[in-house]
Amino acid sequence: MEFPSQLLYAQDQALLAIMIFVIMLGxxxxxxxxxxxxxxxxxxxxxxxxxxxxxxxxLIALGLSILLGLPPAFAIALILIGCLPGGTTSNMFAYFSRGSVALSISMTTASTVVALFMMPLLLNLYTVRFTSQISETMRAAGAEADFVIPTGNIISSLVLVLVPVAMGMILRKKSPGWAKTAEDTAGFVAIMVILYLILTAFIRHGGLFLQTPIQVYIATIGIGMAGFFFGYWFSRLVGMYPLFQRAISLETGIQNGPVSFAIILLSFNEPVQSQMLWLAILYSTFIVMSSSVITLYFRHKGKFDWDVYKNTQIHNRLFGNEYVTNYPKDFLPERLKRDPSQGTSPIQKRD
Amino acid sequence: MQKTKNERIVADNLADLYQKAANRFESLPAFATRENALQWKPVSFRELCNQGLDLATGLIDLGVEARDHVGLFGDNRFEWILSDYAVQFCGAADVPRGRDVSDNELEYIVTHAGIEVCFVETEVLQNRLLHMKQKLPGLREIIVLDPKAQVKEGVRKLKDILNTGARLRSEGDTRVFGRIKGIRPDDLFTLIYTSGTTGRPKGVMLTHANMISQTRNLPGIHNPNDRTLSVLPVWHVFERVIEMYTISFGGCTYYSSIQTLGTDMINVEPTFMASAPRLWEKIHEKIWKGVKSSHPVRQVLFHIAYFLSRQYKVSESFLNKRFLEIRKKPWWELMFLFPFHLVRWLIVLPWYGFFNAAVLERIRLSAGGSLAATISGGGALPIHIDRFFNYVGIPVLEGYGLTETSPVISVRPKLNLVVGSVGPPIKDTQVRILDVETGQVLFPNKDLPYEGRSMRGEIQVRGPQVMAGYYKDEELTKDAFQDGWFRTGDLGMMTHNDCLKILGRSKATIVLSSGENVEPEPIEMRLQQSQYIDQCMVVGQDQKSLGVLIVPVLEAFRLNGKQPDSLEDLVLNKEAVQVIRQEIRRLISISSGFKNYELIRDFRLLDRSFRVGHELTNLFKVKRHVVAAEFNNVIQDLFLNGSNKNM
Incomplete structure (x- = not known):
């Protein structure tokens, strides 16, 4: 397949860098x-x-790559996406899906820190067969060196991305007003830039959408959906409260796209960089849509248990922590009745 | 499964409802009273019912008979609803009124209703009643609700009667259950004296069947997870029906107040609420103030969000056929507009989705964030307020009704939100529109185009919620009905999507000397959109042209760079008069849709605002006859030497 190298011009890369900065600051x-x-x-x-x-x-990323027989560069990008930490977008979706925002935020912060060593580890582990494929093609083309995952670079780009996050936290402490603005602007900027990237890609490389193998589309949409699905059922099977199931499901499916842009731009080179970037752009676009749909579905499905949670929480807030809300016998389904966390779940983070 | 969760209790009468609620909802909270912002005292359905039975037994012991009228003077508090429980369990009816009742009204009501036993909320009320004791020979017992009150000799404490009743019941007194069995559907549960907007108080007789039909027929899906915030006076039937309705689905009513509404909304996170238009105006004002004082970037984001939401909602309501259809729109017009709205809807959708989530949700959080529906009643909701709340995503269901119809006649259901209308008549309720002059039935009338839709006339109602009549006043009762239909005295029309639209009160109609009939309400509502105008009343009966009395918003003015101290400073101030003149010209003009004779030719600023209980009813409706009497000299002056003095 002929894939345009130089997917992004220098000014686009700069724009992307600014976007990453703004989003991480937010x-x-x-x-x-x-x-x-x-x-x-x-x-x-x-x-x-x-x-x-x-x-x-x-594992989902690896499974999809093998199942769909993705070209190695795309496969590496998909696995990279699979290993990303969560982003703040998932917190917003968790909120609107009537999930636990507190848990979503905790997971985002924890995974961002843990990603520093988990990401390079997992990437090296799962991409072996694909890196060797690339190395073979490169050698066939006359190159000397093998293709390896640039572990050191990945770690330093991760650290680099954390700088604006730390700056944002300081901003929040110094000036909550500006911090709120930064938070709101970030989401808007992200959408604008993704749209801009898609649009420029369309104008400059009109055929790109057609050249992209159908498997890539399936993979980029499928990875998010599979993440939601397995995240939901896994947390349900281990007995989490519905509120947490929804948060975990969304957190699993929604990855921190901007981090992947940063890593790809800073750590990878052609011939793989453009393909990886393209897959990351597609993922970022589709994930917004699919998580919107899932959120609406969760919101509808979760109304009842959310209302129960909210009502008991407010009873405890107003009537004291010892107050026990006793619903009529046939009112709560078994699953909610058994749950020990009912009414005592961590207070939602809201401002 | 899901269906039984949202089921309401079906009962024969209120006493039955209270008992069934206790059996079904047991220890769930029924009412909660505020001690401070984060400390509320709940009382469960079971406790309330038991205490009600105790108090009822105490009342029976005091000699309260079935179908007696028991006075209940006071405002929202737990003891009020407890007394109501007891009165219903006794098989008696209560005669409620708020703390702000005047001495004249108090005397009239106690005498006219033949009240022997009377609950009063406070020490002050007790003293006022004792003061006029000689004029009230029938009044035997006064019971004070407030546990902290100092009771005078011969006056009883609620607590004591409660204890007596509890003791009697533990000794095997079961008279109260006999009383409950004896309640018939057409027995009165309450006798409400309305001062309304005209004349002397009338005793509206409402029966158990009236109230039960309302709890059954109100549209809405609720369950014990719902929280109702209560701010309107409970003795008003609109608030009362909301409380009864809340009991019927097992929700909890939280007693708030106008002063604490802001914080209570955030702490209680109500899912349901009833309120008067004036309150929505206040909340609207507060939200705008919040937006204006926020960070500039956030202000811009809000305006973008609001703009997108408007585009989205207008197209959405068009596509769902939920627009106000006063005139029948021809099919080709709909065909022509359909693709436009569809395209706009699709384009705006993702942007609206984002801004709705990121910006408008914060606005909704200032109202608690859980409000699924709010009902506005007791007056017309200004259209810009109506639109605002619907655009930011707090659906306001405007309803329509009178005390005489206990009160709901129609309400906009959540899934059929036609802004500008008061929705379709509720279940089992029939509405007809009559020509005011000829008395001809305009709607429903098969001989007229569209069966008489969009024809304006007087609204008349037939249904299970219509009162039994006015107490001891057959003539007034006869006047209130026409061939079995209750005459509301309001003007309205049926729109083409079968929603009722209210066009004003026929009794408020101003007839100019030219013979033109003017409805003052739309003009007043339009004027109130001005940030400078707080309250106003249009006058001009039998005059050549209209004038208006205006209470300006003090805070909106700056005179010589500083805020004026009082309304009196404004009255004669040329600058202020000029500002108001320009506002009137801007708002009421031919180009904004008013007719020539509806234009305001003169106005006067008033030096004090209208007060609740005096110039305003408790639901903030202007009592026209009171204002006309109070400001008689101002009105005289207004029309002294013809017009064109001020405009």
Whole structure:
């Protein structure tokens, strides 16, 4: 397949860099030190989330790559996406899907830190067969060296991305007003830039959409959907409360796209860079749509248990922590009745 | 499964409803009273029912007979609803009124209703009643609700009667259950004296069947997870029906107040709420103030969000056929507009989705964030307020009704939100429109185009919620009905999507000397959109042209760079008069859709605002006759030497 190298011009790369900065700054602006402490308060949820994010997701990516027979560069990109930490977008979706925002935030913060060593580890583990494929083609073309995953570069780009996050956290502490603005602007900027990238790609390389193998489309849409599906059922089977199931499901499926842009731009070179970038762009586009749909579905499905949770929470808030809400016998389904966390779940993070 | 969760209790009468609610919802909270912002005291359905039975037994012991009228003077508090429980369990009816009742009204009501036993909320009310004791020979017992009140000699404490009743019941007194069995559907549950917008108080007789039909027929899906925030006076039937309705689905009513509404909304996160238009105006004002004082970038984001939401919602309501159809739109017009709206809807959808989530949700959070529906009643909701709340995503279901119809006649259901209308008549309720002059039935009338839709006339109602009549006033009762239909006295029309649209109160109609009939309400509502105008009343009966009395918004003015101290400073201030003049010209003009004779030719600023209980009813409706009497000299002056003095 002929794939255009130089997918992005220099000015696009600059734009992308600014976008990554703004988004990560927005992410930091929504965080406080307390969010890190909160991780310790709900270790079970965060641990289940960790297994789901770094256990299931990379496997889903690998499975899809093999199943669909993706070209190696795309496969590496998909696995890279599978190993990413969560982003702040998932917190917003968790909120609207009536999931636990607190857990979503805890998972985002925890996974961002853990990604520093988990990502390089998992990438090296799962991409072996694809890197060797690339090395063979490169050698056939006359190259001397083997293609290897640039582990050191990946770690340093991850650290680099964390700088604006830290800046955002400082901003939040110094000026909450600006921090809120940064938070709101970030989401908007992300959508604008992704649209711009898609549009420029369309104008410059009109045939790109047609050249892209159908498998890539299936993979980019499928990885998110599979993440939602397995995240939901995995957390359900281990007995999480519906509120947490929805948060874990969304957190698993939604990855921090901007981080993947940063890693691809800073750590990979042609001939793989453009293809990897293209897959990341497609994923970022499709994930917004699919998570919107899933969120609406969760919101509808979860109304009842959310109402129960909310009502008991407010009873405890107003009538004291010892107050016990007793519903009529046939009112709660078995699954909610058994749950020990009912009414005592961590207070939602809202401002 | 899901269906049984949202089931309402079906009962024969209120006493039956209270008992069935206790049996089904047991220890769930029924009412909660505020001690401070984050400390509320709940009382469960079971507790309330038991205490009600105790108090009822105490009342029976005091000699309260079935079908007696028991006075209940006070405002929202737990003891109020407890007293109501007891009165219903006794098989008696209560005669409620708020703390702000005047001495004249108090005397009239106690005498006219033949009240022997009377609950009063406070010490002050107790003293006022004792003061006029000689004029009220029939009044035997006064019971004070407030547990902290100092009771005078011969006055009883609620607590004592409760204890007596509890003791009697533990000794095997079961008289109360006999009383409950004896309640018939057409027995009164309450006798409400309305001062309304005209004349002397009338005793509206409402029966158990009236109220039960409302709890059965109100549209809405609720269950015990719902929280109702209560701010309107409970003795008003609109608030009362909301409380009864809340009991019927097992929700909890939280007693808030106008002063604490802001914080209570955030702490209680109500899912359901009833309120008067004036309150929505206040909330609307507060939200705008919040937006204006926020970060500039956020202000821009809000305006973008609001703009997108408007585009989205207008197209959405068009595609769902939920637009106000006053005139029948021809099919080709719909065909022509359909693709436009569809394309706009699709284009705006993702942007709306994002901004709705990122920006408008924060606005909704200032109202608690859980409000699924809010009902506005007791007056017309200004259209810009109506639109605002629907665009930011807090659906306001405007309803229509009178005390005489206990009260809901129609309400916009959540899934058929036609902004500008008061929705279709509720279940089992029939509405007809009569020509005011000829008395001809305009709707439903098969001989007229579209069966008489979009024809304006007087609204008349028939249904299970219509009152039994006015107490001891057969003549007034006869006047209120026409061939078995209740005459609301309001003007309205049926739109082409079968929603009722209210066009004003026929009794408020101003007839100019030229013979033109003017409805003042639309003009007043339009004027109130101005940030400078707080309250106003259009006058001009038998005059050549209209004038208006205006209470300006003090805070909106700056005179010589500083805020004026009082309304009196504004009255004679040329600058202020000029500002108001321009506002009137801007708002009421031919180009904004008013007719020539509807234009305001003169106005006067008033030096004080209308007060609740005096110039305003408790639902903030202007009592026209009171204002006309109070400001008689201003009106005289207004029309003294013809017009064109001020405009």
């Amino acid at each position: 992410m930091g602006s929504s965080l406080t030190v307390n969010d890190f402490k909160a991780v310790a308060r709900s270790p079970r949820g965060v641990f289940i989330g960790f297994l789901s994010q770094f256990g299931l997701m990379p």
